[in-house]
Amino acid sequence: MSALVLDGLTKRYGSFTAVHGASLRIPHGQFVCLLGPSGCGKTTLLRMIAGLEEPSGGQMLIDDRDITATPAHKRDFGMVFQSLALFPHLSAGENIAYPLRIRGVPADERRRRADSLLELVRLPGMADRPVSRLSGGQRQRVAIARALALEPKLFLLDEPLSALDAKLREAMQIELKQLQRRLGITTIVVTHDQREAMTMADLVVVMSEGRIRQAAPPMEVYRRPADAFVADFIGMTNLLEGEVTVPGRASVPGGELALAGLPPHGRALLSVRPEEVLLHPATAAGGANRLAGTLSFVRDLGASVEFRIDVAGREIVALTRPQDRPSVEPGAAVIVEIPAEACVILPPEGRVS
Amino acid sequence: MIRRAPRSLGEHAPILFPALMLVVFFVIPFGLMIAVSVARRIPGGFYEPDLVFANYERFLSAFFGGVLSFSLELAALVAVVAVGIGFPFTYRLARLPRAAQVRWLVFLLSILSLSEVIIGFAWSTLLSRTAGITNLLVAVGLMAEPQSLSPSFGALLAGMVYQAFPYTVLVLYPALARLDPALVEASRTLGASPLKAFFTVVVPAQRNTIVATLIMAFVFALGSYLLPQLLGRPQHWTLSVLITDQAIYQSNMPFAAAMAVFLVLVSLALVGLSLLFGRKEEA
Numbered sequence: 185m186s187a188l189v190l191d192g193l194t195k196r197y198g199s200f201t202a203v204h205g206a207s208l209r210i211p212h213g214q215f216v217c218l219l220g221p222s223g224c225g226k227t228t229l230l231r232m233i234a235g236l237e238e239p240s241g242g243q244m245l246i247d248d249r250d251i252t253a254t255p256a257h258k259r260d261f262g263m264v265f266q267s268l269a270l271f272p273h274l275s276a277g278e279n280i281a282y283p284l285r286i287r288g289v290p291a292d293e294r295r296r297r298a299d300s301l302l303e304l305v306r307l308p309g310m311a312d313r314p315v316s317r318l319s320g321g322q323r324q325r326v327a328i329a330r331a332l333a334l335e336p337k338l339f340l341l342d343e344p345l346s347a348l349d350a351k352l353r354e355a356m357q358i359e360l361k362q363l364q365r366r367l368g369i370t371t372i373v374v375t376h377d378q379r380e381a382m383t384m385a386d387l388v389v390v391m392s393e394g395r396i397r398q399a400a401p402p403m404e405v406y407r408r409p410a411d412a413f414v415a416d417f418i419g420m421t422n423l424l425e426g427e428v429t430v431p432g433r434a435s436v437p438g439g440e441l442a443l444a445g446l447p448p449h450g451r452a453l454l455s456v457r458p459e460e461v462l463l464h465p466a467t468a469a470g471g472a473n474r475l476a477g478t479l480s481f482v483r484d485l486g487a488s489v490e491f492r493i494d495v496a497g498r499e500i501v502a503l504t505r506p507q508d509r510p511s512v513e514p515g516a517a518v519i520v521e522i523p524a525e526a527c528v529i530l531p532p533e534g535r536v537s
Numbered sequence: 538m539i540r541r542a543p544r545s546l547g548e549h550a551p552i553l554f555p556a557l558m559l560v561v562f563f564v565i566p567f568g569l570m571i572a573v574s575v576a577r578r579i580p581g582g583f584y585e586p587d588l589v590f591a592n593y594e595r596f597l598s599a600f601f602g603g604v605l606s607f608s609l610e611l612a613a614l615v616a617v618v619a620v621g622i623g624f625p626f627t628y629r630l631a632r633l634p635r636a637a638q639v640r641w642l643v644f645l646l647s648i649l650s651l652s653e654v655i656i657g658f659a660w661s662t663l664l665s666r667t668a669g670i671t672n673l674l675v676a677v678g679l680m681a682e683p684q685s686l687s688p689s690f691g692a693l694l695a696g697m698v699y700q701a702f703p704y705t706v707l708v709l710y711p712a713l714a715r716l717d718p719a720l721v722e723a724s725r726t727l728g729a730s731p732l733k734a735f736f737t738v739v740v741p742a743q744r745n746t747i748v749a750t751l752i753m754a755f756v757f758a759l760g761s762y763l764l765p766q767l768l769g770r771p772q773h774w775t776l777s778v779l780i781t782d783q784a785i786y787q788s789n790m791p792f793a794a795a796m797a798v799f800l801v802l803v804s805l806a807l808v809g810l811s812l813l814f815g816r817k818e819e820a
Contacts, residue, residue, distance in 0.1 A: 236722050256725040257734075269723035273741045283727035286737065334728065 187212040187370045188233070188338060192242035195228050202228040204394045205242060210387065215364050216372045217381035220391035221417070226374045227342055229391070233372065234340050235259050246337060262331030263340040268323050268347075270315045270330075276322075277302065277311025280330045287334075301329040304363070321352050328360070332367070339364070339371040345380065357383045378418050382406070390414045406457075412530050415455040422461065422500050423530075424454040424522075438496035439475040443524050453530040460526030461502035463491055463510050466517035475500075475520045479512050493520055567801065574794035584791050592795035601779075601796075608759060608775040609803070615697045616754035620747060622698070623705035624713075628739060630706070631714040642710070645703040653700065657767030660696040661687045664768075693769040697761055701754045708753055712746040752811045756804045776800055 192205040203225040210216055218226040231237040233244065235256035243252040251259060270279050278285075280301050281294040289297070295311070302310055305325035310318070318326065324344065331339060344360075345353045361384045364371045375381055381388050382402045389399040390413075398410035409415035412423055426434035426441065428449050434441050436454065446452055466476070477495035484490075489509050491502045500520055504510070512518050577587035595601070630641055651659075663669055664687035674680040686692055720742065724734040740747070762777035776796060784793035 234722075234726055236725065255730075256722070257728050257730050259726070260728070261726060263723065263726040265719040265723055267717055267719045269717060269719035271720065271724075271738055271742060273744065282724070282737075286724075286728045286733065330723075330727065340726075 189245040194241035196240040213368045214386045216387045217385035218374045219381040224391040225394040230374045261338040262336035264327045264344045266343045268327040276313045276326045283333045305329045339369045341373040421455045426452045437498045451532045455528040458501040458503040462521040463502045464519040570794045576791045592792045612758035615758035616751045619701040619705045619754045627709040648703045653763040696764045696768045708750045
């Protein structure tokens with residue numbers, strides 16, 4: 185049984201469709217990241233789940249109960265907003281106790297729960313602090329504690345860490361993930377930061393132009409992208425356009441590759457991660473899946489070395505560990521090896537369907 | 538920006554013009570009024586400079602006390618009703634599409650161009666027996682025969698709220714337009730119905746704005762002197778009406794001035810109170 189099922193959820197604004205039939209099954213206790221560039225519909229999808237936007241079509245089930253028409257205040261979901269939306273007239277503790285007050289929980293019980301929630305987000309003793317006197321990270325934690333106050337069935341976060349500086353953001357990502365694991369709460373986070381998604385998610389949902397392109401665990405999204413958009417958006421990749429000449433062989437700019445799983449004929453799009461590309465000096469012996477090129481640029485990134493190679497007018501990027509660095513200099517003729525097993529064959533140009 | 542205190546005359550220059558205007562248009566007239574309020578009245582004629590407090594003593598009678606308390610109560614009631622209607626109205630207005638907001642604001646601003654006289658006569662016609670809204674109620678069959686609703690306290694209240702309403706909206710609008718819509722959404726996801734969200738988040742978060750608007754509307758209503766005469770009965774006449782009456786018809790300038798000074802002092806005290814209130818909020 186899935187905790188949350190989205191079935192063809194659609195949102196239209198006039199003639200503009202923000203979300204095209206999003207379908208998704210999210211099991212209990214999963215940490216899900218909705219990932220995509222700005223304007224891809226991820227926030228609209230999250231707001232529909234929260235009940236803040238009315239879907240134009242499709243339905244939504246939680247524990248097999250249809251909640252498509254349930255108003256936001258009856259859904260029992262906790263949500264953290266991008267602006268955090270802390271109530272300026274209340275203290276940190278009162279903010280956290282707000283949902284309890286709405287439900288008529290007595291004052292001393294509220295106080296006790298607020299204190300234990302502040303403990304949970306590692307802000308003990310901050311209950312009486314006015315919101316305006318909290319730092320960015322502290323506000324973040326108060327917003328999280330407030331959203332968790334009712335032990336919600338679903339924990340929703342809309343770009344929650346975007347206002348924090350890079351270092352604090354990284355720390356909060358890990359902390360958020362640990363908190364989620366400890367509470368075992370089904371969580372959906374919207375982000376445009378693929379590193380953030382990779383850090384936290386059990387399930388990454390990549391969206392673009394209002395459509396879900398791929399929903400899979402982070403490493404699968406990285407290793408087996410469903411299409412060119414996903415391959416390009418998650419990390420860095422080399423996209424090669426090929427033409428299947430003989431079954432099992434595709435000609436690409438600069439040579440020919442022998443690959444399993446190619447379509448019997450026609451065009452094919454190949455994706456290969458820079459760290460999978462092998463680089464050899466031009467003097468190396470010939471072999472399968474090797475393309476000749478010229479090294480155009482090298483940069484040291486500390487933990488790795490990046491090579492840019494011109495292969496028949498197309499740039500291929502290769503990444504090696506410093507200790508594996510081949511002794512080649514810019515301008516030298518090199519041989520690029522693309523291992524067949526590292527190559528992902530994508531549907532030619534665009535649509536998954 | 539210059540952080541240190543201004544030293545030369547040149548550095549004081551930016552404040553000189555407003556200071557001059559304040560002196561010319563407020564301090565001098567108010568000083569004259571105070572001087573007049575302690576002058577001795579020459580019966581049947583004018584007044585001569587003196588230092589008598591008889592006008593202030595006269596003020597302590599039951600009659601003027603009654604008028605004063607009625608004036609304050611009426612102004613307070615007008616302020617509460619105007620803000621009570623204006624706040625939810627402005628909240629909705631600030632959430633409309635931009636073009637619709639502009640249309641409403643232009644409409645409200647156009648009400649400001651109407652003089653108190655026009656507003657007074659329009660309401661008295663609207664509430665009259667011969668041409669008023671009761672004729673409509675009779676036509677629909679809700680009423681047996683047309684009635685006159687003016688002059689009355691209700692008519693006076695309606696007219697004064699109508700006059701104060703656009704000011705109220707204009708003062709509330711900037712604060713409500715800046716209100717983060719996520720605040721209400723957050724309270725919705727935390728279990729508050731739309732109505733509960735309005736009363737537990739929007740209203741308390743805007744408390745200072747509401748208090749400031751109430752005081753503005755109160756002071757504004759305190760100065761109204763035509764509407765009470767057009768829409769109210771003599772028992773609904775305010776201190777402003779009596780001031781006009783004393784100054785123009787009874788030719789008793791010193792007494793009118795004394796009442797006016799008192800009214801200004803009450804207004805200032807209330808503004809001071811609101812500032813004190815605001816400072817306590819910040820701490």
